[in-house]
Amino acid sequence: MNSTVIDAHNISKVYNPDTIPVYAVNNVHLHLGKGEFAALVGPSGSGKTTLLNLIGGLDKPNSGSIMINDTDITKLSPAKLIRFRLNNIGFVFQSYNLIPVLTARENAEFILLLQGVGKKERDERIRQLFRQVGLEEKLDSRPSALSGGQQQRVAVARALASKPQFVLADEPTANLDSSSASNLLDIMAKLNEEEGMTFIFSTHDARVIERAKRVITLVDGKIVSDTGAKLLQKEHPGGD
Amino acid sequence: MIPAMAWRNIWRNKMRSLVIMLSVAVGLFAAIAVLALYKGMMQGRVRTVIDTETGHIQIHHPEFKSDMDPGLLVTYPESIIKQLESDKSVRSYSARVITTGMLSNPTGSSGVQINGVDTVNEAAVSGLAKKIREGGLDWKKNEKGILVGKKLASKMKLTNGTKIVLTMTDTAENMVSAAFRIKGIFQSANAPLDEANVYVDKSELQQLLGIGSNIHEIAVILNYDDSVSAIQNRYQTKYENLLVESWQELSPETDLMVKTVDTYSYIIVIIILIALSFGIINTMMMTVLERRREIGMMVALGTSRGRLMLLILLETFFLTIVGIPVALIAGFLVTGYYQRNGLDLSGMGRDMMQSFGFDPMIYPSFPADKLPGIIILVFLAAVFSSLFPAWKSLQMNPAETLQK
Numbered sequence: 022m023n024s025t026v027i028d029a030h031n032i033s034k035v036y037n038p039d040t041i042p043v044y045a046v047n048n049v050h051l052h053l054g055k056g057e058f059a060a061l062v063g064p065s066g067s068g069k070t071t072l073l074n075l076i077g078g079l080d081k082p083n084s085g086s087i088m089i090n091d092t093d094i095t096k097l098s099p100a101k102l103i104r105f106r107l108n109n110i111g112f113v114f115q116s117y118n119l120i121p122v123l124t125a126r127e128n129a130e131f132i133l134l135l136q137g138v139g140k141k142e143r144d145e146r147i148r149q150l151f152r153q154v155g156l157e158e159k160l161d162s163r164p165s166a167l168s169g170g171q172q173q174r175v176a177v178a179r180a181l182a183s184k185p186q187f188v189l190a191d192e193p194t195a196n197l198d199s200s201s202a203s204n205l206l207d208i209m210a211k212l213n214e215e216e217g218m219t220f221i222f223s224t225h226d227a228r229v230i231e232r233a234k235r236v237i238t239l240v241d242g243k244i245v246s247d248t249g250a251k252l253l254q255k256e257h258p259g260g261d
Numbered sequence: 262m263i264p265a266m267a268w269r270n271i272w273r274n275k276m277r278s279l280v281i282m283l284s285v286a287v288g289l290f291a292a293i294a295v296l297a298l299y300k301g302m303m304q305g306r307v308r309t310v311i312d313t314e315t316g317h318i319q320i321h322h323p324e325f326k327s328d329m330d331p332g333l334l335v336t337y338p339e340s341i342i343k344q345l346e347s348d349k350s351v352r353s354y355s356a357r358v359i360t361t362g363m364l365s366n367p368t369g370s371s372g373v374q375i376n377g378v379d380t381v382n383e384a385a386v387s388g389l390a391k392k393i394r395e396g397g398l399d400w401k402k403n404e405k406g407i408l409v410g411k412k413l414a415s416k417m418k419l420t421n422g423t424k425i426v427l428t429m430t431d432t433a434e435n436m437v438s439a440a441f442r443i444k445g446i447f448q449s450a451n452a453p454l455d456e457a458n459v460y461v462d463k464s465e466l467q468q469l470l471g472i473g474s475n476i477h478e479i480a481v482i483l484n485y486d487d488s489v490s491a492i493q494n495r496y497q498t499k500y501e502n503l504l505v506e507s508w509q510e511l512s513p514e515t516d517l518m519v520k521t522v523d524t525y526s527y528i529i530v531i532i533i534l535i536a537l538s539f540g541i542i543n544t545m546m547m548t549v550l551e552r553r554r555e556i557g558m559m560v561a562l563g564t565s566r567g568r569l570m571l572l573i574l575l576e577t578f579f580l581t582i583v584g585i586p587v588a589l590i591a592g593f594l595v596t597g598y599y600q601r602n603g604l605d606l607s608g609m610g611r612d613m614m615q616s617f618g619f620d621p622m623i624y625p626s627f628p629a630d631k632l633p634g635i636i637i638l639v640f641l642a643a644v645f646s647s648l649f650p651a652w653k654s655l656q657m658n659p660a661e662t663l664q665k
Contacts, residue, residue, distance in 0.1 A: 070664065079561050080660040100565065107563025114663060118558040122269035127262065134262050135563050183563070191663075 025088075026186050026219055027053040027076055032085030034071050034242075045071040046082065047242035053187070056217040058210065059249075060224050060233035068242040069223035070191055076221070077110050077189045078102045089186065107135055111180030111188035115195045117172040119164040125151070125175045126160040132182040150178040154208050170201025177208060187219035194226045206232050263568055267575035270548070278580060281544045285584030285639075286591070288537045292530045292635065293592030293628065299526050301600070301625035303519045307508075309450045309620060313387045315511040316355070316480035318493050323504040325477055326511075331360045332432040334475040335503060341479060344499075350483050350492050353385035357478040358466045362429030364409075364459060368418050373459050375427055377466025386480050389447065389460065396421045396445030405465060406444035410455025414446050421446060427461070431470045439469055450620035452612065526628070530635055534642040541643070545577050545650035556654050557662025570651045577647035578640075585639060589632070596627045 034046040046068045053059060061069045074080040076087060078094045086093050089109060097105055106112075119128045126147055133143045151157045154174040164172050173193060180188045190209075194202035210232055212218045222229055230236055235249030271278045311317055320341060322333035335341070338356055345354045358377030363370050376383075380398040384390040389408070390398055400406030407427070409419055419425065421443055428438040441461060449455055467473065483492055489507045497505040509516040549556065559569065606614065607621040614621045628635075 071660075074660040077561070079663070080658075103560065103563055103565055106561065112558075112561055114558065116554070118554065118663070120266065120555060120559070122266055122273065123262075131262060132562060135565075135568070179562075 024055050025052055026055050026057075026090065027051065027221075028088040029072075029076060030086050030088070032072075032075055032082040032087060034068075034075060034080065035083045038083060044068075044242045046075060048085075049242070049244055051076075051237070051244065053219065053221060055186075055219055056213065057187075057235055058213045058220050058233055059235040059237060060222045060230050061237050061239060062224060062230055063239035065225075067239040069239055071242075072239065073189050073191055073221065073223045077112060078106050107132070107183060109183075109186045111183060111185035113173070113176045113180050113188060113190035113193045115192040117164070117169070117176050117196075119172055119175055119179070121164050124161050124163055125156060125167065125171075125178075128164070128175055129179040129182045132179055136183055146182060147178075150181055153181075153212065154178045155204075168201065170197050170204060173197060173201070173205055174208060177205065177212075181212070181218065187221060190220060190222045192224055192226070193222060194224070194229055199228075202226065202228055263572050264575055267572050268579055270572075270576050271579050274548075277544060277547070281540055281580055282584045282587075284540055285537055285581055286587040287584075288533045289584060289588030289635070289639065290591045290595075292533045293588060294595065294625070295529050296526045296628040296631055296635075297592065297596040297599075297625035298604070298623060299522050300628050301604075301623045302619060303522055304626055305450075305620050305623060306515060307519060310512045310515045311482070311486070311508050313392070313449050314451065314454060315508045316386050317483040317486070317489050318481045318496070318505055318507055319478055319511055320481070320496060320500065320503050320505050321478040323502075325359075326504075326506075329359070329361055331430065331470045331472065331477070334472055334477060335479065336475050338474075338476050338479065341496075341500065345479070345481060348492075350485070350488055352482045352484050353382065354479055354481045355379065355382040355386035356463065356476045357383075357480060358463050358470065358472065359477045360429050360466070360470060362427050364413070364417070364425050364427055366417060366419065366423065366425045371413060371417055372457075373413070373427075374457055375429060375466060376458060376460045377463040378460055379463050380460070383460070386482050392447040392449045393445045394448045396443070398445060400444040404444070405439065405441045406462065407441035408445045408447050408460040409443055410458060411446050411448040412452050412456040413459070414443075416456065419443055419446075427459070429469065432472055437469050439465075450615055452615040526631065527634065527638075530631075530638055534638055538642045538646045541577060541581060541646035542649055544580065545573065545646060546653065548576065549573065549650045549654045553657060553662040557657055557659040560657070561659040561663060566655050569654055573651040573654055574644065574647045577650070578643045581639060581643035581646065585636065593627055596625045599623075599625045600627070 029049060029051040032046055032049050033044060036043040036045060049072065061072060063069050071080065075082050078097070081095060085095070087095050092105065094102060094105060120131065123131060129147055129150060130143055133146060138146070147160070148157070151160055154177055156171060156174055156178070159167060159171060164175070167175065194205060197205060206228060209220055213220055222233065224230065233249070235247070237244055238246040321335055324330070325333040342354070342356060345351050355378055360375050362373060362375050364373045380389065384398065393408070394411055398408070407425065413419065424440050424442050426438055426440050428436060431437050447455065467475070483489065493505050493507050556569065604623045604625060605621060606623055611621045
């Protein structure tokens with residue numbers, strides 16, 4: 022169950038390396054296994070989002086390697102990295118970032134079209150995903166007609182559409198009210214429990230931290246604590 | 262889904278998109294209007310050349326046009342005339358006797374080309390009757406009537422009914438002269454031609470030159486413009502010792518003008534489209550920069566550079582082509598109206614236009630033959646306009662754009 026999905030080794034991200042170096046991520050080691058429900062926490066500017074971007078292949082580290090399953094994503098060409106993200110990583114963003122001209126269904130379907138999935142399979146998968154996030158009746162609504170919580174649930178459906186190895190969520194509840202945030206966390210926790218989907222959040226939100234099985238704390242680009250990893254290993258001794 | 266996204270994206274800012282679509286439509290309409298005007302002017306000029314100056318083809322002695330020697334004759338023209346009369350491709354013809362000479366009156370003299378014609382036949386070939394502004398063509402053969410151009414009449418203060426003297430050299434190189442009375446004043450669309458040509462009765466000129474019933478030239482009007490080269494070849498083959506020339510050979514400057522204006526037309530369209538392209542590029546750049554986060558998100562989710570480029574290309578393409586039908590319909594209707602009613606440009610310089618051989622009344626013609634070329638140019642402009650915005654979008658780093 023807890024086989025390694027992400028193995029980041031010695032990764033650093035430095036801005037202005039030749040003038041006044043600023044370490045956004047400083048020599049970080051991170052192992053994340055399948056089925057984890059992990060929160061990256063820390064104060065603003067601690068490097069949470071940068072680390073998430075590095076793991077998600079949206080940014081390249083200055084040093085170190087990031088293995089996702091057996092692929093070192095730091096060595097992939099830009100085109101291969103885009104393809105890799107499409108097939109392996111789901112993203113949920115703080116501001117939902119749905120495509121406003123597409124309906125809820127089309128937003129999720131967009132990923133499947135990029136993957137070249139046939140129409141019948143697309144339809145089945147979309148219906149299943151929207152059932153899981155509780156938005157079956159909103160399939161044909163444009164994002165502008167949905168509440169923030171509903172938009173973020175569509176974003177979760179979109180992130181899961183490609184059947185990714187894991188989902189990276191950058192402050193997913195930051196713009197949501199308590200009820201919507203709780204509802205979203207329930208959905209993600211359920212997907213984690215029932216389907217073993219791996220979720221990694223960057224967050225300040227106590228509600229998310231409370232629900233996380235593992236909490237990784239970053240300060241000044243370094244991991245200063247990692248609670249729950251050992252507990253998780255105890256629960257799943259077969260993992261790494 | 263990419264085409265659908267592109268189409269919906271252009272309507273995200275309706276006013277901005279409508280403005281750029283309208284500017285494409287107006288620009289394209291202007292291009293069509295200019296082409297229609299040019300086409301009408303050129304068609305008018307060609308018509309003037311064929312119908313009033315050269316005819317479709319001319320038959321004469323091979324060296325007559327270069328030497329203008331009255332001894333370079335089409336001898337025994339009856340057989341040619343007989344064939345022309347029975348030829349179903351031929352609408353009309355006019356046998357001409359032509360020489361150069363001097364027109365004199367008490368106020369002065371002027372060099373002219375003296376055309377000896379049968380006025381009825383000539384009217385059918387060069388529309389002489391329609392050009393008469395004073396007097397007429399129906400003078401008696403022994404009256405020694407002459408038609409002079411309005412420009413020449415003004416220059417030499419000639420009026421209808423006054424006498425002038427024509428002096429020329431006959432085939433025996435003797436100076437001969439005769440007095441003629443002005444029976445009519447004509448005006449064509451070609452002022453220089455009006456100044457240089459006078460018309461007298463053919464038999465009187467034949468007598469003065471001493472050439473019997475021989476002539477110098479036969480001008481022929483055909484039923485169809487596009488049969489010129491076939492008929493020219495047929496007559497040239499049959500009358501090998503004569504020279505049969507088409508209007509393009511007789512008036513090479515007109516042929517060159519038509520071809521040059523054709524090229525200029527495309528240059529004008531290209532200039533208009535380049536100007537429009539910068540407007541489109543500006544709009545697309547605003548669109549792309551406003552959607553930095555969205556584009557970054559699409560790349561983050563796995564949208565390839567090719568698909569992103571396709572999206573921007575299609576958006577530009579839609580923005581550009583929506584104006585095409587509007588421009589075509591407006592162009593068709595407006596040129597159609599002026600094609601029927603004519604566009605009178607007399608106010609912009611009647612004399613100047615006539616001095617270049619153009620009728621100031623223009624009948625614009627919808628440039629249907631150039632539409633495929635115009636549409637290809639518009640498509641190229643759309644591709645050109647999309648390149649920079651597309652390149653800009655491809656440069657975006659998703660990690661950076663998603664944080665902004």
